Amino acid sequence: MSPRTKEQNEEIRRQRKQEILRAATLVYAEKGYSATEIGDIAAHARLARGLVYHYFKNKQTLFRELYEDIMAKTKQTTVSHFQQVRPPLELLSEYARLVCMQVLKEPALSRFYMRISLDVHLLYTEEQLSTFEWVKAFIEPIASVIEQGVQQGSIRQGSVNLMAMQFWGAISQGMNYLGQLQQEQKGTTEQTENHQLMTVIEEVTETALTIVRAE
Amino acid sequence: MSPRTKEQNEEIRRQRKQEILRAATLVYAEKGYSATEIGDIAAHARLARGLVYHYFKNKQTLFRELYEDIMAKTKQTTVSHFQQVRPPLELLSEYARLVCMQVLKEPALSRFYMRISLDVHLLYTEEQLSTFEWVKAFIEPIASVIEQGVQQGSIRQGSVNLMAMQFWGAISQGMNYLGQLQQEQKGTTEQTENHQLMTVIEEVTETALTIVRAE
Amino acid sequence: MSPRTKEQNEEIRRQRKQEILRAATLVYAEKGYSATEIGDIAAHARLARGLVYHYFKNKQTLFRELYEDIMAKTKQTTVSHFQQVRPPLELLSEYARLVCMQVLKEPALSRFYMRISLDVHLLYTEEQLSTFEWVKAFIEPIASVIEQGVQQGSIRQGSVNLMAMQFWGAISQGMNYLGQLQQEQKGTTEQTENHQLMTVIEEVTETALTIVRAE
Amino acid sequence: MSPRTKEQNEEIRRQRKQEILRAATLVYAEKGYSATEIGDIAAHARLARGLVYHYFKNKQTLFRELYEDIMAKTKQTTVSHFQQVRPPLELLSEYARLVCMQVLKEPALSRFYMRISLDVHLLYTEEQLSTFEWVKAFIEPIASVIEQGVQQGSIRQGSVNLMAMQFWGAISQGMNYLGQLQQEQKGTTEQTENHQLMTVIEEVTETALTIVRAE
DNA sequence: TATGAATGAGCATTCATTCAT
DNA sequence: TATGAATGAATGCTCATTCAT
Numbered sequence: 001m002s003p004r005t006k007e008q009n010e011e012i013r014r015q016r017k018q019e020i021l022r023a024a025t026l027v028y029a030e031k032g033y034s035a036t037e038i039g040d041i042a043a044h045a046r047l048a049r050g051l052v053y054h055y056f057k058n059k060q061t062l063f064r065e066l067y068e069d070i071m072a073k074t075k076q077t078t079v080s081h082f083q084q085v086r087p088p089l090e091l092l093s094e095y096a097r098l099v100c101m102q103v104l105k106e107p108a109l110s111r112f113y114m115r116i117s118l119d120v121h122l123l124y125t126e127e128q129l130s131t132f133e134w135v136k137a138f139i140e141p142i143a144s145v146i147e148q149g150v151q152q153g154s155i156r157q158g159s160v161n162l163m164a165m166q167f168w169g170a171i172s173q174g175m176n177y178l179g180q181l182q183q184e185q186k187g188t189t190e191q192t193e194n195h196q197l198m199t200v201i202e203e204v205t206e207t208a209l210t211i212v213r214a215e
Numbered sequence: 216m217s218p219r220t221k222e223q224n225e226e227i228r229r230q231r232k233q234e235i236l237r238a239a240t241l242v243y244a245e246k247g248y249s250a251t252e253i254g255d256i257a258a259h260a261r262l263a264r265g266l267v268y269h270y271f272k273n274k275q276t277l278f279r280e281l282y283e284d285i286m287a288k289t290k291q292t293t294v295s296h297f298q299q300v301r302p303p304l305e306l307l308s309e310y311a312r313l314v315c316m317q318v319l320k321e322p323a324l325s326r327f328y329m330r331i332s333l334d335v336h337l338l339y340t341e342e343q344l345s346t347f348e349w350v351k352a353f354i355e356p357i358a359s360v361i362e363q364g365v366q367q368g369s370i371r372q373g374s375v376n377l378m379a380m381q382f383w384g385a386i387s388q389g390m391n392y393l394g395q396l397q398q399e400q401k402g403t404t405e406q407t408e409n410h411q412l413m414t415v416i417e418e419v420t421e422t423a424l425t426i427v428r429a430e
Numbered sequence: 431m432s433p434r435t436k437e438q439n440e441e442i443r444r445q446r447k448q449e450i451l452r453a454a455t456l457v458y459a460e461k462g463y464s465a466t467e468i469g470d471i472a473a474h475a476r477l478a479r480g481l482v483y484h485y486f487k488n489k490q491t492l493f494r495e496l497y498e499d500i501m502a503k504t505k506q507t508t509v510s511h512f513q514q515v516r517p518p519l520e521l522l523s524e525y526a527r528l529v530c531m532q533v534l535k536e537p538a539l540s541r542f543y544m545r546i547s548l549d550v551h552l553l554y555t556e557e558q559l560s561t562f563e564w565v566k567a568f569i570e571p572i573a574s575v576i577e578q579g580v581q582q583g584s585i586r587q588g589s590v591n592l593m594a595m596q597f598w599g600a601i602s603q604g605m606n607y608l609g610q611l612q613q614e615q616k617g618t619t620e621q622t623e624n625h626q627l628m629t630v631i632e633e634v635t636e637t638a639l640t641i642v643r644a645e
Numbered sequence: 646m647s648p649r650t651k652e653q654n655e656e657i658r659r660q661r662k663q664e665i666l667r668a669a670t671l672v673y674a675e676k677g678y679s680a681t682e683i684g685d686i687a688a689h690a691r692l693a694r695g696l697v698y699h700y701f702k703n704k705q706t707l708f709r710e711l712y713e714d715i716m717a718k719t720k721q722t723t724v725s726h727f728q729q730v731r732p733p734l735e736l737l738s739e740y741a742r743l744v745c746m747q748v749l750k751e752p753a754l755s756r757f758y759m760r761i762s763l764d765v766h767l768l769y770t771e772e773q774l775s776t777f778e779w780v781k782a783f784i785e786p787i788a789s790v791i792e793q794g795v796q797q798g799s800i801r802q803g804s805v806n807l808m809a810m811q812f813w814g815a816i817s818q819g820m821n822y823l824g825q826l827q828q829e830q831k832g833t834t835e836q837t838e839n840h841q842l843m844t845v846i847e848e849v850t851e852t853a854l855t856i857v858r859a860e
Numbered sequence: 861t862a863t864g865a866a867t868g869a870g871c872a873t874t875c876a877t878t879c880a881t
Numbered sequence: 882t883a884t885g886a887a888t889g890a891a892t893g894c895t896c897a898t899t900c901a902t
Contacts, residue, residue: 012861032333034250038897048863050899059897111333118247118330156425158418162392166422169388170381177380203373207381210371210425218884219881227886252871263888268873442882462763464680468876478884480878489876541763548677548760586855588848595822596815596852603814607807633803637811640801640855648863649902657865682892693867698894 017055019045021066029108033063033119064123067116070109075137082141088149092142092212096171096205103175104182104197110175139164146212156214167211174204232270234260236281244323248278248334279338282331285324290352297356303364307357307427311386311420318390319397319412325390354379361427371429382426389419447485449475451496459538463493463549494553497546500539505567512571518579522572522642526601526635533605534612534627540605569594576642586644597641604634662700664690666711674753678708678764709768712761715754720782727786733794737787737857741816741850748820749827749842755820784809791857801859812856819849 023044027036038059042049056062081095103110120129143164149155155163178200185197219227238259242251253274257264271277296310318325335344358379364370370378393415400412453474457466468489472479486492511525533540550559573594579585585593608630615627649657668689672681683704687694701707726740748755765774788809794800800808823845830842 009861016861032247032249034247035337037895049897050864051862053898054861114329115333118326118333122250158422159415162389162415162418163422165388165392166385166419169384169386169391170426171384172388173380173384174377176384177377200374200377203377204381207373207378207426210428211385211422213425217881218882219886223881224885231886253873254871264872265874265889266887269886274872439882446882462677462679464677465767467874479876480885481883483877484882544759545763548756548763552680588852589845592819592822592845592848593852595818596849599814599816599818599821600811600856601814603810603817604807606814607810630804630807633807634811637803637808637856640858641815641852643855647902648861649865653902654864661865683894684892694893695868695895696866699865704893 013055016047016051017065020047020052020055020062021069024062024066025070025112026108028063028066028115029111032115033122038062060123063119067120067123070112070116071137075141078138078141082145087154088145088152089154089209089213091145092149092167093205093209095142096174096208097201099171100175100178100201100204103178107179107182110172110179113172114176138168142167149212149214154214155212163212167208170208170211171204174200174208178204228270231262231266235262235267235270235277236284239277239281240285240327241323243278243281243330244326247330248337253277275338278334282335282338285327285331286352290356293353293356297360302369303360303367304369304424304428306360307364307382308420308424310357311389311423312416314386315390315393315416315419318393322394322397325387325394328387329391353383357382364427364429369429370427378427382423385423385426386419389415389423393419443485446477446481447495450477450482450485450492451499454492454496455500455542456538458493458496458545459541462545463552468492490553493549497550497553500542500546501567505571508568508571512575517584518575518582519584519639519643521575522579522597523635523639525572526604526638527631529601530605530608530631530634533608537609537612540602540609543602544606568598572597579642579644584644585642593642597638600638600641601634604630604638608634658700661692661696662710665692665697665700665707666714669707669711670715670757671753673708673711673760674756677760678767683707705768708764712765712768715757715761716782720786723783723786727790732799733790733797734799734854734858736790737794737812738850738854740787741819741853742846744816745820745823745846745849748823752824752827755817755824759817759821783813787812794857794859799859800857808857812853815853815856816849819845819853823849 020041024036024041027040027044031040036059038052039049041062042052052062056065077098078095081098082091084091086094123129139161143160146155146160146163146167150157150160178197181197181200235256238256239251242255242259246255251274253267254264256277257267267277271280292313293310296313297306299306301309338344354376358375361370361375361379361382365372365375393412396412396415450471453471454466457470457474461470468482469479471492472482482492486495507528508525511528512521514521516524553559569591573590576585576590576593576597580587580590608627611627611630665686668686669681672685672689676685681704683697684694686707687697697707701710722743723740726743727736729736731739768774784806788805791800791805791808791812795802795805823842826842826845
């Protein structure tokens with residue numbers, strides 16, 4: 001019956017916030033910002049509605065944190081991936097694989113990425129957000145590697161930012177395709193199908209790479 | 216003071232519906248289905264809120280019509296483009312240009328396309344809509360031309376559907392980039408900038424083409 | 431092409447008003463005042479919605495006229511029936527038959543009577559309407575005949591107004607029963623059934639009469 | 646500041662629902678289904694509009710529960726009254742008194758009964774509701790006692806159902822008369838008037854009884 | 861910290877009424 | 882006189898947010 005220590009409380013608090021954010025990701029991926037109800041999130045996290053407001057000031061704040069959380073992680077993953085000292089083309093192809101594998105593990109993520117660029121303006125005022133900002137997590141590190149490749153001659157000439165975005169576009173649609181396939185195979189746990197998904201990932205990667213490869 | 220003839224009324228109805236659908240496109244591109252208010256649409260069309268319900272049974276119906284309208288037009292444009300008898304690579308590069316030019320003329324369209332795939336499940340029940348259906352307007356005709364190119368040897372081997380989607384992904388992100396640029400240049404009507412946009416379109420096209428080109 | 435004469439116009443006007451009132455009766459019997467839409471009435475009368483407002487200032491006015499119209503007719507029928515010089519009991523039993531026959535001819539009427547006492551306060555302000563007023567059309571003449579019967583000894587002692595209302599209540603529920611029966615026999619035009627309805631009318635009449643008969 | 650226990654919450658829910666249903670009865674008796682606004686009900690219950698929707702899915706559902714609630718109680722009262730082993734005529738006359746007394750205590754009830762038969766089709770689809778169903782609560786038990794009386798010879802021959810309905814009609818109009826009288830005497834608390842009402846109840850009862858009594 | 865009852869602003873929808881033709 | 886398009890106030894319902902416990 002002794003009250004919880006400060007540390008215990010903070011740990012609980014941290015955990016609850018994570019649970020809520022995780023639930024929010026799932027619901028958000030399905031419905032988008034406006035259609036997502038706080039009650040839905042609470043239900044997914046198996047919490048009372050009111051409790052959400054104990055951890056987040058309001059819906060907008062919750063989603064800002066979610067956005068910043070995921071973007072930070074994404075940026076972290078991306079940056080650390082591209083910090084490896086390897087040929088740019090290898091880095092890019094490995095990156096495509098990495099991202100696709102993530103979709104298999106966490107299908108909601110792919111829809112999260114698709115939606116968030118459309119909703120981000122609901123989360124911040126224009127002053128708080130340069131229009132391109134949200135892409136930085138993905139695009140900037142990619143662009144930077146492309147830049148290197150161009151100088152080394154392994155990647156073809158062109159606007160590196162645009163090339164990075166189109167590279168991302170090709171991967172993104174690939175993830176989409178992958179997600180649909182996986183959805184259709186729900187329930188099945190055959191080796192064959194798992195293998196098939198891997199083949200698709202390879203093809204997505206290969207195709208995306210043609211965008212940047214020199215010659 | 217005789218009443219309007221049936222023809223006059225039908226003309227009015229036709230026009231009003233178009234005005235409402237046009238207004239809906241703009242608001243929708245900005246906010247998405249859930250966040251779009253009928254009042255917003257009415258205000259954009261400079262009509263009373265109630266009138267929208269004179270022409271459309273309800274919000275969902277309105278958006279179904281909008282969706283079907285735009286998809287029909289898109290399919291029409293796409294199909295008739297790809298019906299021309301020209302080398303597949305030429306058709307594809309010309310198509311990329313076509314789509315980009317449309318974005319310059321009608322910037323809302325690009326956001327419409329991005330959003331609709333995420334919202335379409337709000338408009339129809341699962342039975343009414345195969346998951347991939349919405350892409351058919353774009354993807355199917357592209358895939359069909361890619362198929363031809365593969366047989367002729369001008370397009371590289373691979374899953375034609377996946378390739379078509381990634382081709383579309385590259386264009387889509389290009390449109391995105393283009394839209395942002397144009398937005399930033401709003402107000403300016405310099406020749407230079409117009410020229411710059413054209414250069415970007417060429418680059419978007421060229422990059423998208425690398426995805427499919429053989430070798 | 432000569433314009434209509436004043437007389438013709440007035441005749442048309444009179445007819446149109448009657449058509450609208452007739453349509454209103456049907457819809458009203460089905461739905462009641464609040465749920466009745468002007469559009470419904472117009473549709474029943476095969477007129478444009480706006481035209482209703484050409485003939486009636488507004489919904490309330492329309493229903494006031496309808497109410498007064500029907501009540502006037504009812505009163506007229508009732509009064510003229512009871513003006514006959516015949517024994518009170520005969521007059522009352524004949525009256526019950528009369529009312530039941532009307533229901534067979536015009537089934538909406540029975541529901542009209544049931545509803546109107548509940549809705550009449552929506553049509554007039556309290557000052558315009560003594561609470562009992564609506565019953566006068568039926569109750570007053572009946573009460574007056576009952577009064578006679580009491581004095582002649584053919585009708586039992588008691589509050590004539592209350593007795594009149596209860597007499598009416600017994601008929602009213604009889605009409606109700608009759609209406610349901612008729613409804614169920616819709617489509618059938620057998621002699622047998624017609625005969626059956628007549629037998630029911632006789633029973634309704636006979637039962638109602640026990641209320642007033644002396645001894 | 647521990648949260649309410651499950652029991653406390655259930656108690657609150659039970660109470661609130663009852664408050665809302667009670668308020669709904671009053672407003673409904675006054676205005677009928679279509680004209681009753683949820684806001685009105687909330688105001689009568691001194692609650693926020695939204696809360697009504699916390700307890701009832703929508704207006705129709707609320708009124709279905711209200712209907713079923715009251716009909717269940719009515720049936721309960723009626724059935725248990727007629728289960729007593731006493732001569733049919735005594736049971737019927739006592740029943741008339743019972744019903745009239747209820748009107749004095751709860752004047753809204755009489756109007757509720759009058760309205761509900763007209764509105765019940767708005768609450769259920771045709772499949773869910775046999776046309777005569779609503780009357781069962783009143784009519785069936787009455788008819789059953791009448792049946793007994795007929796066999797014992799204390800009640801005259803005839804269709805028991807029809808007789809039951811006409812018996813009910815006579816009582817119903819009596820209640821109506823009573824309600825009006827009581828309304829007019831609002832404010833006055835004279836013994837005399839109370840006595841007068843009792844006399845009227847006796848007369849209503851006596852008259853209703855003539856309908857069924859043999860001879 | 862936790863619960864879910866309570867509030868009320870906001871949006872979808874309806875419908876009486878007006879208006880241009 | 883006749884039509885149906887147009888308006889907007891009113892009402893059902895939802896949902897972010899607050900509050901009592």
